[in-house]
Amino acid sequence: MQAVVLLLIWAIPATGVWLLSLSARRGDETALRPVAISFVTIGSQQQDASRRVKLVFTGSAPLSMASPVQGTLVSRAKLTPGKPFRDGEAIAQIGARHVVASVGRVPFYRELSQGDRGEDVKRLNQLLAALGLPTERGQVKTFTSRTAAGVRQLNTRVGASPGTRFMPDSAMFVAEGSSFASFEVGVGQAVSVGLSLGKMQSPPSALAVVDEASGAEVPVPGAGVSLRAPDGASLELSEIMPSAVALTVFRFALLHGRGATEPEVKSGGANPDLSYTGFQLVAGQPKTMGSIPPAALFTRPDGKMCVFEQPSDTAGSPQPIRLGQTVDSGQLGVVYVDPELIGRSIVADASLLAAETLQRC
Known part of the structure; x- marks a missing residue:
């Protein structure tokens, strides 16, 4: 019996040593086992001749959406930030008055009635046409009987004084080419004449395309060149009239740049700069x-x-x-x-x- 006990005392540590030795040997074998190398075939892909650029717009400071009437803000239209205003588009309801946009170059500044003439009368005829109301078509600068019929319906629609006289507070002036930015007044708040309902982005006076890497200005591109936004949207610059490049690219940046990359605003003088980064200028044929x-x-x-x-x-x-x-x-x-x-x-x-x-x- 004593011999058996002694044998067990010797066998247990010996077995442990053998197991440890076996485990170590297997670990060494695993470490020495060659790593499997996999291979791939070099493929073919089209690469655009592109560069990352920053779009710098001059003279695009936000403008106020000045209320033409006073009262309590009842409702606000669901406007999309970055989307250009449409002539006659509903903006808000203030009290019993419905505010619509008059998109043009001339604001309304006086009462108008039949027989009046001028650029503001032409703007009125254009606004009535945009709303689908009776008016004189074309570039007519005269307040005619057809204009009066349209004004009567307009006054009813917007809640203004009935009749055929047009009051300047029947529409909110929006500079041609401007885009909606944001509302600043909440529903239920009091609004006075001239109070800013929100901000709109004015059209830029100039565009500079700057290489992000070098900081050098790139000539405004022409044929065969497109602009790619951070969200993947593309704009063919060759299809834009040179005089409209700044405005068209500005709208493109507002719609596709904001959110993907916030604009950088640099204040300075009367014409601050607003720049958007993360765009790509794609030129020439892909290789x-x-x-x-x-x-x-x-x-x-x-x-x-x-x-x-x-x-x-x-x-x-x-x-x-x-x-x-x-x-x-x-x-x-x-x-x-x-x-x-x-x-x-x-x-x-x-x-x-x-x-x-x-x-x-």
Whole structure:
């Protein structure tokens, strides 16, 4: 019995040592097991000739939406920020009055009645036409009987004094090309004449396109050039009249830039700058480039890069291919390389290669 006990006392630690030795051996075998290297074929992809730019608009300071009447704000129209105002568009209801937009170059400043003439009468005829009311069509500067019939219906629609006399408080002046920005007065609040109901963005007087990397101004582009917004929307600049480029691009930036990237406002003088970043200027025809996953790229300490090609002899180690200056970041998860490499098989993840292999790069 004593011999059996002694045997057990000896066997238990010996067994433990053997198990530990076996475990260590298996760990060594796992550590020595070669890492599986996978390969990918360099693909083909179209790369746009683009650069990141900043759009700088001059003279685009926000303007006030001055209320033409007084009372309690009953309701506000559901206006989209960045969307240009439409002539005759409903803005708000203040008391019993319905405020509509008069979009043009001339504000209403006097009472108008049959027989009056002037630019403001022409604006009135245009407003009536936009609302689908009786009016004189075209560039008519005379307040006629047809104008009077339209004004009678307009006064009824907006809650103004009945009759055929037009009062300047029957519409809110909006500068041509302006876009809605935001409301500042809440429903239920008191509104006085001239109080700002909100902000509207005035049309810019000039546009500058600036390269984000160098800070250099890029000439306003022409044919074959488009502008791509951060949200992916695209605007063909070649289809815009030169005189309308600033306004058209400004509307595009308001609709597609805000939210994706906030505008930067620089105050200074009477014409502050409003700039939008994150846009891309795409010029010329796209070119074919090789495309590889970023993990396949190995960067040396000196900044030079290479990829490792699959050896013709499966027993050999991958051979480095040094890359020139054609390497460029493409879409998410893609790196552009020289198109001459298209079709060649390279290591999918260069970090899996042995140090001595990487040193050959």
